[in-house]
Amino acid sequence: MPTADIMRSAETAAGTATGTAAGTAAGTAAGTAAGTAADTAAGIGGTPADPEYGREMEEERSYLSQIVRRFLRHRLAVAGLIYTVLLILMAIFAPWIAPHDPYAIHPAFEAPPSGEHWLGTDQIGRDVLSRLIYAARVSVIVGLGAVAIYVVFGTLVGAISGYYGGWVDMVFMRITDIFMSFPHIMVILVIVSLLGPNLLTITMVLAMFAWTSVARIVRGSVLSIKQMDYIRAATALGFRTPRILFLHILPNALAPVIVNATFGIAAAIIIEAALSFLGMGVQSPMASWGNMLNAAQSLTTLTDQPWLWVPPGLMILLTVLAINFIGDGLRDALDPKTLK
Amino acid sequence: MMNYIIRRLLIAIPVLFGITLLNFTIIHLAPGSPVDMYLDPNIPPEALEERREQLGLNDPIWQQYLKWIGQILQGNLGYSATNFESVTALIGERIGPTLTLMGTALLAGILIALPLGIISALRQNSVLDYIATGGAFLGISVPQFFLGLAAIYIFSLELNLLPSGGMKSLGGDGGLADRLKHLILPASVLAASIAGQLVRYVRASVLEILGQDYLRTARAKGLSEWIVTMKHALRNALIPIITVIGLQIPILFGGAVILEEVFQWPGIGQLAIDSIMTRDYPTLMGLNLISAIVVLMANLLTDIAYSFADPRIRFK
Numbered sequence: 001m002p003t004a005d006i007m008r009s010a011e012t013a014a015g016t017a018t019g020t021a022a023g024t025a026a027g028t029a030a031g032t033a034a035g036t037a038a039d040t041a042a043g044i045g046g047t048p049a050d051p052e053y054g055r056e057m058e059e060e061r062s063y064l065s066q067i068v069r070r071f072l073r074h075r076l077a078v079a080g081l082i083y084t085v086l087l088i089l090m091a092i093f094a095p096w097i098a099p100h101d102p103y104a105i106h107p108a109f110e111a112p113p114s115g116e117h118w119l120g121t122d123q124i125g126r127d128v129l130s131r132l133i134y135a136a137r138v139s140v141i142v143g144l145g146a147v148a149i150y151v152v153f154g155t156l157v158g159a160i161s162g163y164y165g166g167w168v169d170m171v172f173m174r175i176t177d178i179f180m181s182f183p184h185i186m187v188i189l190v191i192v193s194l195l196g197p198n199l200l201t202i203t204m205v206l207a208m209f210a211w212t213s214v215a216r217i218v219r220g221s222v223l224s225i226k227q228m229d230y231i232r233a234a235t236a237l238g239f240r241t242p243r244i245l246f247l248h249i250l251p252n253a254l255a256p257v258i259v260n261a262t263f264g265i266a267a268a269i270i271i272e273a274a275l276s277f278l279g280m281g282v283q284s285p286m287a288s289w290g291n292m293l294n295a296a297q298s299l300t301t302l303t304d305q306p307w308l309w310v311p312p313g314l315m316i317l318l319t320v321l322a323i324n325f326i327g328d329g330l331r332d333a334l335d336p337k338t339l340k
Numbered sequence: 341m342m343n344y345i346i347r348r349l350l351i352a353i354p355v356l357f358g359i360t361l362l363n364f365t366i367i368h369l370a371p372g373s374p375v376d377m378y379l380d381p382n383i384p385p386e387a388l389e390e391r392r393e394q395l396g397l398n399d400p401i402w403q404q405y406l407k408w409i410g411q412i413l414q415g416n417l418g419y420s421a422t423n424f425e426s427v428t429a430l431i432g433e434r435i436g437p438t439l440t441l442m443g444t445a446l447l448a449g450i451l452i453a454l455p456l457g458i459i460s461a462l463r464q465n466s467v468l469d470y471i472a473t474g475g476a477f478l479g480i481s482v483p484q485f486f487l488g489l490a491a492i493y494i495f496s497l498e499l500n501l502l503p504s505g506g507m508k509s510l511g512g513d514g515g516l517a518d519r520l521k522h523l524i525l526p527a528s529v530l531a532a533s534i535a536g537q538l539v540r541y542v543r544a545s546v547l548e549i550l551g552q553d554y555l556r557t558a559r560a561k562g563l564s565e566w567i568v569t570m571k572h573a574l575r576n577a578l579i580p581i582i583t584v585i586g587l588q589i590p591i592l593f594g595g596a597v598i599l600e601e602v603f604q605w606p607g608i609g610q611l612a613i614d615s616i617m618t619r620d621y622p623t624l625m626g627l628n629l630i631s632a633i634v635v636l637m638a639n640l641l642t643d644i645a646y647s648f649a650d651p652r653i654r655f656k
Binding site: 181182183184185189266279302313328 | 593625636
């Protein structure tokens with residue numbers, strides 16, 4: 001479907017000054033990207049017409065260190081990375097950081113922030129700050145879990161579809177179209193209401209409808225990479241298909257997938273929060289930023305008790321913002337044609 | 341041209357079929373059968389069995405599927421488990437408000453994002469560019485329900501400028517001005533997300549076109565910068581934007597669900613939430629199916645519109 005191809009090219013182009021022609025098929029798009037990826041892999045940047053060309057051939061830094069240095073140039077992305085690392089640490093060490101047990105009920109309920117409870121207590125009397133800290137665990141687990149699952153699945157589908165082509169490709173792409181037609185939140189809500197909301201279900205369902213974009217990306221990359229000479233050489237040498245796919249094609253196809261996965265983590269966190277907010281996600285008494293915001297639906301809470309809903313909302317905002325910054329930085333770092 | 345359209349339509353048919361299949365599978369995820377929901381524990385098992393037979397629940401699954409498709413083609417989406425109204429009727433009366441909300445938000449989002457994105461690209465790395473890009477990031481990062489709540493808090497409760505929910509005021513006249521007042525907050529929140537997404541794509545697309553050689557040729561021919569930008573650059577840059585806009589439609593549905601709940605807007609999003617609360621599966625299934633079909637249609641239209649705008653795509 002041309003729509004998705006163009007979307008993907010636009011995706012890779014967004015945020016950078018260069019990018020491939022947004023109007024052409026993904027094949028050419030990923031092709032040029034992969035071609036120069038191969039060049040950069042050899043440590044050669046720029047074109048032969050560029051006076052720096054020869055100089056860089058001599059320097060030949062490793063691909064990885066080039067990516068890292070390009071990433072580090074984006075201050076916002078680095079800030080996002082620091083925030084995310086701190087968040088993950090906070091999630092892991094929650095029991096040691098949180099001042100109280102998030103499930104413990106204290107005598108003072110709906111209390112405003114005080115020395116004892118830095119962010120006050122909720123309607124039942126649980127400490128808001130502790131719940132905030134523990135809720136980070138939910139977001140991290142859902143975000144990373146869902147994305148891990150759907151990246152693996154989507155990559156497999158896309159790789160097989162792109163490599164074998166023919167009717168396998170047709171079938172897989174139609175299936176992808178089918179899944180892509182369902183608007184995420186609606187269908188996730190429906191399924192979660194059918195199966196009952198809990199952490200595992202949410203993670204699985206989130207993954208179930210997000211793999212389509214990864215599949216398309218990988219398929220596009222594989223389609224173009226497979227035309228490259230080094231792949232033909234591998235085939236001529238008699239390497240078996242799985243080896244060619246996993247050792248030679250996929251590593252070069254991964255860059256846009258990594259970027260997509262990063263944005264996917266942010267999206268997963270927002271969707272989980274939305275589900276919990278609607279009551280269809282993580283259920284009380286387990287704490288999730290989304291279900292903490294649920295309380296704000298009553299007008300009294302909204303006006304009189306801002307400590308109940310502003311902190312979780314801000315946490316979601318900051319976390320998603322940080323991850324989006326990282327994604328943007330990664331996209332610029334991994335795009336081999338970033339202008340200096 | 342017709343060739344392309346026909347090809348697209350033909351591809352869409354198996355996808356449509358697949359959508360119904362997937363929907364049907366999802367229905368059967370529900371624990372127990374639809375009959376179990378009306379269970380009165382005092383009913384003897386034989387009566388239950390009879391009821392199941394009556395409803396055709398013991399037929400082989402492919403027969404159930406065919407019967408279901410038959411009903412759908414006749415426009416019958418089932419009956420709501422809670423109030424026994426026809427699901428088709430329910431969706432029919434709710435879809436208007438949702439489309440109003442979605443349409444307004446989309447329009448507003450485009451009207452904000454296009455100029456911002458274009459100017460950002462033309463004046464790259466200027467202060468305006470940073471503000472626009474920063475705003476775009478915020479727009480896509482902030483959870484819509486949080487923004488909605490904050491908007492209600494600020495505009496409704498503190499400043500008392502705009503109503504906090506519903507589509508018209510109680511006892512109000514329901515006239516245009518009243519409806520507009522109610523539309524502003526939810527549409528703005530939704531538009532913020534849309535605009536956030538679009539600004540980045542517009543900017544990237546324009547930036548990319550600006551580097552093209554044919555613009556250099558145009559300048560070399562002596563055309564003014566204004567004509568070069570307006571007539572040549574933008575016209576080409578905006579073509580992929582059509583696709584991106586089309587792809588916002590599924591996001592709009594999702595946003596509609598959340599915001600209709602926050603603002604008590606009587607659309608299909610709220611219908612979905614209510615159905616979930618009451619476990620009204622027939623309605624949920626109907627909603628699911630309709631949304632998927634709408635998204636499919638939207639993608640189809642986008643593809644066709646794109647092929648009108650960019651002739652290269654017709655010959656793939």
